[in-house]
Amino acid sequence: MTPDELRNVFAHLKVWHTKGWRAPNKPLLALWAIGRCLRNEARLAPYDMVAQELGILLRRFGPPRKGVNPDLPFWHLRNDGVWDIPEAGRITQTASGHAHISSLRREGAQGGLSSEIFSAFRKNKAMALDIAYSLVEAHFPESLHDDVLRAVGIDSSFLNTTIVDTGFMDEPEAELQFQHVRRRPRNPAFSRSVLDAYGDRCAVCEFSIRLRGATVALDAAHIRWHKAGGHDRDKISNGLALCALHHRLFDAGAFTLSPKYTIVVASAATGSGVDRYLRRFSQLPIYLPQRTEDYPNFKSLKWHHREVFGPIVEGIDY
Numbered sequence: 130m131t132p133d134e135l136r137n138v139f140a141h142l143k144v145w146h147t148k149g150w151r152a153p154n155k156p157l158l159a160l161w162a163i164g165r166c167l168r169n170e171a172r173l174a175p176y177d178m179v180a181q182e183l184g185i186l187l188r189r190f191g192p193p194r195k196g197v198n199p200d201l202p203f204w205h206l207r208n209d210g211v212w213d214i215p216e217a218g219r220i221t222q223t224a225s226g227h228a229h230i231s232s233l234r235r236e237g238a239q240g241g242l243s244s245e246i247f248s249a250f251r252k253n254k255a256m257a258l259d260i261a262y263s264l265v266e267a268h269f270p271e272s273l274h275d276d277v278l279r280a281v282g283i284d285s286s287f288l289n290t291t292i293v294d295t296g297f298m299d300e301p302e303a304e305l306q307f308q309h310v311r312r313r314p315r316n317p318a319f320s321r322s323v324l325d326a327y328g329d330r331c332a333v334c335e336f337s338i339r340l341r342g343a344t345v346a347l348d349a350a351h352i353r354w355h356k357a358g359g360h361d362r363d364k365i366s367n368g369l370a371l372c373a374l375h376h377r378l379f380d381a382g383a384f385t386l387s388p389k390y391t392i393v394v395a396s397a398a399t400g401s402g403v404d405r406y407l408r409r410f411s412q413l414p415i416y417l418p419q420r421t422e423d424y425p426n427f428k429s430l431k432w433h434h435r436e437v438f439g440p441i442v443e444g445i446d447y
């Protein structure tokens with residue numbers, strides 16, 4: 130496969146999605162496998178190990194569902210032409226074509242990137258990084274990119290080392306590819322209008338620090354993630370002005386908003402600083418825009434509640 134073909138395959142993983150339901154299972158498995166490859170680990174890993182490590186990723190970065198099913202991407206990523214299970218022929222399947230987990234275990238099934246892709250990535254780590262970045266960009270909001278990459282073992286210090294080690298600077302093509310992924314598409318018009326609507330302050334904590342005439346560490350967050358579809362994704366009513374801290378907490382599902390625009394904090398949020406920076410705002414209304422048409426729209430809030438925050442809290446109906 131040429132680099133373009135490789136990029137294309139990962140850009141078109143068949144991800145089940147309907148009505149904005151998130152299904153990041155395959156992209157997370159692909160990222161996990163790319164991380165292993167970049168760390169010079171073995172191509173194949175036993176099913177139980179993949180299930181355990183992918184399960185952790187799914188619970189952390191997947192939508193808040195009742196359970197996670199790492200066996201599904203483990204089995205079905207093969208259909209996308211990037212994943213290999215040498216024992217696949219011996220695995221028994223359910224009527225709907227899923228693998229029996231007991232069979233995966235009995236046969237000692239192992240999974241990993243296909244040999245061709247694995248060796249291509251080993252030869253050109255800059256390209257593997259480029260594809261990892263593209264996957265993260267395609268499936269997660271920017272505020273979570275570093276967390277996801279770190280969780281699959283690709284952190285920024287590793288990136289720098291790898292670039293030097295692979296002779297990256299001598300490869301103009303690789304350099305271009307890498308710079309390409311770092312220029313993430315943004316929509317400055319969306320940011321400007323959201324920040325204007327909220328008077329340049331965090332809707333949660335009123336943070337509004339200016340330095341040399343410009344606000345710092347203040348973001349226009351998408352309520353329904355930009356990549357999760359929806360024609361209203363760049364409207365002000367799908368935005369919230371949030372400081373860098375509350376933006377990350379919001380995208381991670383540590384809090385959401387009720388239909389009365391009050392702050393609902395996840396009961397699972399714990400740790401040092403949780404009261405000072407988060408729980409003290411619980412049940413307080415956010416600072417709303419001047420114009421009611423700019424208020425967060427219920428469709429987006431409902432999406433955030435269902436896909437990012439967690440089970441619908443009793444008494445909250447959008």
Ligand SMILES: [Zn+2]
Pocket residue numbers: 331332333334335336371372373374375
């Ligand atoms: Zn804030």
